[in-house]
Amino acid sequence: MGKKGDLSDFERGLIVGARRGGLSISETAAKLGFSRTTISRVYREWSEKEKISSDRKLCGRKCLVDVRGQRRMARLVQADRKATVTQITTRYNRGLQKSISERTTRRTLRQMGYSSRRSNRASLLSAKNKKLRLQFALDHQNWTIEDWKNVAWSNETQFLLQHSDGRVKICRQQHEIRDSSCLVSIVQTGSGGVMVWGIFSWHTLGPLVPIEQCYDATAYLSIVADHVHPFMSSVFPSSDGYFQQDNTPCHKADIISDWLLEHDNEFTVFKWPPQSPDLNPIEHLWDVVEQEIRIMDVQPTNLQQLRDAIMSIWTKLSKECFQYLVESMPGRIKAVLKAKGGPTRY
Structure with missing residues (x-):
């Protein structure tokens, strides 16, 4: 691999996670697509300094903006x-x-220092929701990585054909997270997108389900019955798994609550705090998929091509990638505690 700018903290974290998981330098390089020299350097820096971020300056051609x-x-x-x-x-x-x-x-x-995030991550937190987030963090502050391995993470998202169909992406510095007075908005026009629902755990990736119809309680009931149930039964046969879902209205509908109650002897449903995408590692999987789409040599030009690309990329996500995200949960909990229930960098 030729010279390029230094790796992001996320990429460096993947390398460290893979090496700590027992993969050799060559195996890590093959899986993540970086050179063996890069793998060796990043892991050595982590071992010596116990840090993920890099102090190296960017290399390559001269920057156009000095x-x-x-x-x-x-x-x-x-x-x-x-x-x-x-x-x-x-x-x-x-x-x-x-x-x-x-x-x-x-x-x-x-x-x-400005970072782009989906607009739903930047919504202002109410005092009530901060309290609920803080309580969740307090309740789970002693959970170990082994505990978090028993959680199945789920969510739905939309991938857009032309980056955006009018939704706003927020671009702000770290200390300005969720500060509505200082937005740099990235707004583009587009031609629709593909909505999908997915689930995964530390043990394995689950199915990725395209949502073809109106996403309401009826559609979601089909998902939990056809996909959540077999996934939980297969991954957690001892009925010790936790199913995570956010507080989208259709997730809280009576028919969903009734179905989950009927199966409460098979798995436990997390009582998830509102406005907490920063606590859900699947959000970062969506980012990985989107980044992979945007660097494709041939960009999708219609919704079918976009759907095919999403499904293909999802199946190729490395185990090191999603396991590293689950292993970040203790850090996410500590960040919420430090912020007293407020927004975090995740």
């Missing part, structure tokens, strides 16, 4: 906290001989 350019971009961001990337790019290029693209603007904003 320090002076970053200061210029920072002024544009501060002048209009709700400007789109398109607007920031246009304003930045005014009076310059060499213009930059929107892609360069996004990359520069990330380097400056």
Whole structure:
């Protein structure tokens, strides 16, 4: 693999997780697609310094936006906290001989400490929900990784054909999470997307189910009956598994509650705190799938191609990837405790 910018903390975490799981340097390199030198360096840095983040500077070709350019971009961001990337790019290029693209603007904003997240992760937390999140963290602060291995994580999401169909992605610095007064919005138009529901545990990936119809309680009942039930029975035959679902209205419908009650001797349903996508590791699996789609040599041009790409990428997710996410749960709980139920970096 040729030179590239330094790995993200997430990628470095995958490497450390794979090596700690017993894989050799060569096996880790083959599974994750990095060079053996990179695998060796990252794991050595972790072993010596016990840190995931890197102090290395980016390598490769010269950055199009230097320090002076970053200061210029920072002024544009501060002048209009709700400007789109398109607007920031246009304003930045005014009076310059060499213009930059929107892609360069996004990359520069990330380097400056602004991170893009789905808008539902950035919704403001109410005092009541902070209290519920804190209570959940207190109740599970002594859970070990072995405990979290007994949880099946589920959720639904939509993958968009053209990155976005009008939904907003929030781009803010770490200390500005969920601060509605300082948004940099990335808004693009698109032509629809594909909605899917998925489930996984530390032990295995479960099915990924395309949602073709209106996603209501009836549709969700079919999912829990046809997919949740066999998954829990297969992965947790001793009936010691926990099923996690969020508080989407159709998940709380009477017909769903009745079905879950009928099967309460087979698995336990988590009492999940509201507004807590940062506690659900499946959110990061969605990000991995989306990133893989966006780096495909041939981009999907219609919904069927997008659906096929999503399903294919899901089946190829490495065990090290989703196991590492489950193993991050103690850290997520500690982060919620530290934030007193508030938002976290996850």
